[in-house]
Amino acid sequence: MTTVANTGAKDSPYALTHLDALESEAVHIFREVAGEFERPVLLFSGGKDSIVMLHLALKAFAPAPVPFSLLHVDTGHNFPEVLAYRDRTVAEHSLRLHVAKVQDYIDDGRLRERPDGTRNPLQTVPLTEAIQRERFDAVFGGGRRDEEKARAKERVFSLRDEFSQWDPRRQRPELWALYNGRHAPGEHVRVFPLSNWTELDVWQYIAREEIALPEIYFAHERQVFNRSGMWLTPGEWGGPKTGETVQTRLVRYRTVGDMSCTGAVDSDATTLGAVIAEIAASRLTERGATRADDKMSEAAMEDRKREGYF
Incomplete structure (x- = not known):
């Protein structure tokens, strides 16, 4: 009887590389959300993680257009180079961009300027109100677990209540990459396709895909x-x-x-x-x-x- 030696997946011509596996997982997540939710949106700031997310979304649905719009919370203190990149990208791919401006909230009194001048913490209200106003039920974010210990607690599908608040005790198990998108009216799900990527993975993928930054x-x-x-x-x-x-x-x-x-x-x-x-x-x-x-x-x-x- 002839036996065939098992050389392992490492030697298989069908084995995925590390970056291929990460890309495949992210593409699966995008398609899962598109099939399960009515009004997804992708947060896009022109930063490298959101750029990689958009690149993956374009791949996931090609040759069809991306079936959701983009959302950017503009603090008014963004780098001009990044805003210019954002606008070029939106025009190049004929995408729809929603912009929620912190300055508008300061001008009409809904927010107050901080003594230290930073507006990053002020993004929360414009973000959550844009989600509620546009009735987005799934929001793609570029958070990665390697960035910060609070983000390491996130699941890929992160349930938010009707006030957009996060409760770590309501995190759902995601065994075998099975994602639970069920949510009550008014709730939504934050989705993180890059959860399992590291900063180095992102840069190596950018180099492999020749993504402009x-x-x-x-x-x-x-x-x-x-x-x-x-x-x-x-x-x-x-x-x-x-x-x-x-x-x-x-x-x-x-x-x-x-x-x-x-x-x-x-x-x-x-x-x-x-x-x-x-x-x-x-x-x-x-x-x-x-x-x-x-x-x-x-x-x-x-x-x-x-x-x-x-």
Whole structure:
């Protein structure tokens, strides 16, 4: 009797690479949501994680158009390079973009400017009201479990109540990648297709797929000033203050958000290969290294998630 040796999946021509497996999982999640929910929406800021999410969504439904719109909560303190990228991408793919502006809420008194000038915590109300107003029942976010310990608690499908609040005790099991999207009227589900990705996975996928990014992610000379050990960009948001000296440095951004709380890192990485090498050698998460809003307290992110933030 002839026997065939089992060489294992590693030698199989049908075995998926690590990035292929992550891509396949994300594509499955997008299609699952499109088939199960009536009004999904994808949060798109022009940051690298939302860019990868949109790339995966385009793949998931090609050659058909993406069957949902995009939503961006604009703090009014976003980096101009990122907003320009956002608008180019929306036009290129003929997508529909909803923009909820924090400035509108400040102007009519629904929100009040913070003393420290940061608007990142102010995004919660515009986000939750946009979800309720447009009746979105599934909201795709680019959160990853490796970013921050509160995000590590998330399931892929994260149920939010009628006030968009998150309760970790209501998290549902997701054994065998089976996702439960059931929700009562008024509730919705936050969906995280990149949950199992790391920052390095994201950059390696960007390199493999040759995805264009805003130039802010690569080393460039920029005027910055130091506040609490972080290099922040000057702007109308309130920096620099007296005693904070502006200087020109070679920097890049690992993550992008509100200019008032997103720091640059010293870097000479001007290419994808150099960025990947830099990330592989880093021992700090991108949020831990460059997001001042996560340093307000040990539970800063979890507190905001309970209120309705991502």
